[in-house]
Amino acid sequence: MPERMLDMRPIGYVIGLLSAVLGATMFLPAMVDFAYDNDHWSAFVESAIITCTFGGLLALSCANGVGSRLTLQQTFLLATGVWVVLPLFGALPFLFGATEARGVDAIFEAISGLTTTGATVFAGLEHLPPGLLFWRSMLQWFGGIGIIVVAMVFLPELRVGGMQLFRSEAFDTGGKVLPRATQIAARIGIAYVILTIMCIIAYVMVGMTGFEAVNHALTTISTGGFSTSDASFGVYQGSPEYVASVFMVLASLPFVRYVQIMAGSTRPFLRDSQVRAFLWVVFTLVLVILAYRVIANGDHAEHAFREALFNVTSIITGTGYASVDYQLWGAFPIVLFFFIGLIGGCAGSTCCSVKIFRYQLLIAAVSAQIRRIHSPNGVFTPRYEGRAVTDELLSSVMAFFGVFILSLGVISVALGMTGLDFVTSVSGAATAIANIGPGLGEIIGPAGNFAALNDPAKWILSVAMLFGRLELMVVLVIFLPRFWRL
């Protein structure tokens, strides 16, 4: 027995607790099914009992080792563990319920939900029991709030991928991760709930039924992208698309700013350079595609604007709703959409992918370097929001880009090996790592779904979604032997 062993109890405690809570929430879709007079509710009760029992037992058995401080290792394991264990339980209703999915499909769907990806393996969504549809939306909603907390509390603490930039900002944990996490979750939770309710109301006002409005609001605010029908937003042409665009953008801004606004200070929000850069990027992209469609294709301007706005925000925020198959707009937008997906929203939101601030840091470094080339003897320091960017931060961001490209490479190669075609492999890898939803091509494009893929490909994509959701580095660190040495 080594002198010090990694104490797994705090991890088990938190995971157990969260599982139990997840299990308890399964009664909500059960009630929905019950209300709609669908006897499908028993599947949820069954899953709820299993999940609650497991979670409760795990939490109880670990309860005697919980302190307020977590070591670095425990933090890493906790962040990863939550995202690995919860989908397993989230998948239960798909296994027991009306979809009668096989294990791999159920887990894929649950991971896609909790990571707010929005890729689905189910076709014929309209015919699923309402409870099950609601459960899919709930998974994304939980995943969304979960990732904000992880991004704000855990990642700055773990100092990976440049997230340490947000360390000093408002939420210094001083090592006391868990108490801070609860506090922040509570405050963020309020903002999150308010946004969701506003979104529901807006959807109802533009003509969605109450059920559809709730489901879509849950998946819009979490930038998830599950819908209640196969056609996704194709059935809501017009004003719902504008509403969705607005809320997708709102959901991809840093949530800490909303908390500050609620506390009465709007300045940080208005001054946030990340927010500005993000809005500016969205605006430019919409304009480019609008110009292309009006000039090159001669499309109707309002249609073109609405569809461009909706699809650009849907892809850049990683939501993944589809209103029309943008692959039919002509050749140009397809490659563009591929790269748009690699931009992502702001840090501290529900978005995934590379994120705006990393590009900003990269550009800061690049412009400092270009000045240095011009004046070899000058000293130029890259700056972000007026602060000097440290070398540690920069190499951390660079490491993130490195891992991002590397994982794209590895995942696309692995997908190719399972026999998928080129476009499906490459865009599938990108859409999974960036947690977007649809890929490109005929199979997994905006008009298709992931049902037809082979099992190994589904497993690979599931792993890629988790990996991408946790900012890649968090998972990677755990696989190193030195992580387990103390």
Next chain:
Amino acid sequence: MVDLRPVGYVIGLVIAVFGLTMTIPMLTDLFLGDANGYAFAEASILTTLSGAVTALSCQNHKSRSMTVRQGFLLTIGIWLAVPFFAALPLVIGAPDVRLIDAYFEAVSGITTTGASVFVNVEDLPAGVNLWRGMLNWLGGLGIAFIAMIFLPVMRLGGMQFFRSEGFDTFGKVLPRATDIARQLFFVYLALTLICIASFALLGMPVFEAILHGLSTTSTGGFSPRSASFTGYSGIIEYAAVVFMLLGSFPYIRYVQLVRGKARPLLRDPQIWAYLSWVGTAVLAVALWRALTSEQAFEPAFRGALFNLVSIMSSTGFATGDFTTWGAFGMIVAMWLGIIGACSGSSAAGMSVFRVQVMLSALGSAIRGVHEPHRVAPVRYAGRPVDNDTMDAIVLYLGAFILTFGLISVLLQQTGLDFVTAIFAAWTSIGNIGYSYGPGLAETGTFIGFSDTAKLLMILAMVMGRLSLLAVLVVVLPRFWRD
């Protein structure tokens, strides 16, 4: 204000010398009794005169040294102006194409890309094919020279890391350069001759051996056959693999070898990483092919080896039906092409060196996670990588991704499909020359592309050749301010 005279002087000289080299294909054609030789004669006179006049008019400059800014202009000037003159014989004589196509072919040649717009190269006069091979060869020589002498001084792409290896030429670019250039030239020539001799001995017709020798050593990839290396099955393919690899090692190591130091060559971590990465990829693809198809292991191995080495070394020869093997092979090929071969060779792409530094930064970031209070510097070859180099590499990789994205988006804008656009951007920025995609299926060449697409590819080839930034930096207004 930048003094343009030293720049014009050198460019003029280079062009004049370049015009003189046109006499070689001229004599070849005349010797074989092909009237196309006169086209070369005409182009040669035009080129040499233009070059001489430029050089003479700029020859009154005072200092013997060059500033970094002039170095930038010189590099870009050469790579834009020389292909223009190189295109002349192709416009004047056979194959009598439009200027844009000829310029495309010449840029593709001089940047050692090897993407072609000529459909039936077998029907071209021998001189034209020789000229294409020579363009590859001269371009390879030129970039080896630039990579060793200019890039480290210009602090581009992290090449300054190699400055201390006896090549610190800051402030005295030209005098020092001649010394290195001579040694480099002989190494390059020797390598080419050995390559030609090997090809000829292994049964390739002598003329084809010469042309392939020229474009193999330079990792160019022009071939006098439409089918490229298909048809030379067996031992010749293995020989080509060896020389493509040798052509994509850092030339610094050869110069050191000539100076009697073999250790740097054998100990170069870049070379070992390069060989092991390409080796792993080849084995994986060969095994996958052997297991999933009827093909036996040796042909599968040879096909994977030749095509993947050709792509990663940025040569661009093709053999067999590799592109029809399925997506796995092409996805691996795409990533290998993006990585590219060694820094300081005639290859482009991200380069093994930069990827290694990136991986090292990754390792250091992860170590930093475990021991937050320890400073873990990024190391390469046992030396810590200084911040200046690090920033330059960040800049390079950022610019690479950006350029790749932008060029492929713009290419698709010209009406190409997704795969063709991505691979056209890939083949030009990486100076690879391998063609793939449904948009090329008919001829296997880029002749069917629109003029805009060809111009984009030309831009991408030159940018890829000059470490991207040389071009980006000069475009900035800041560059022209004092």
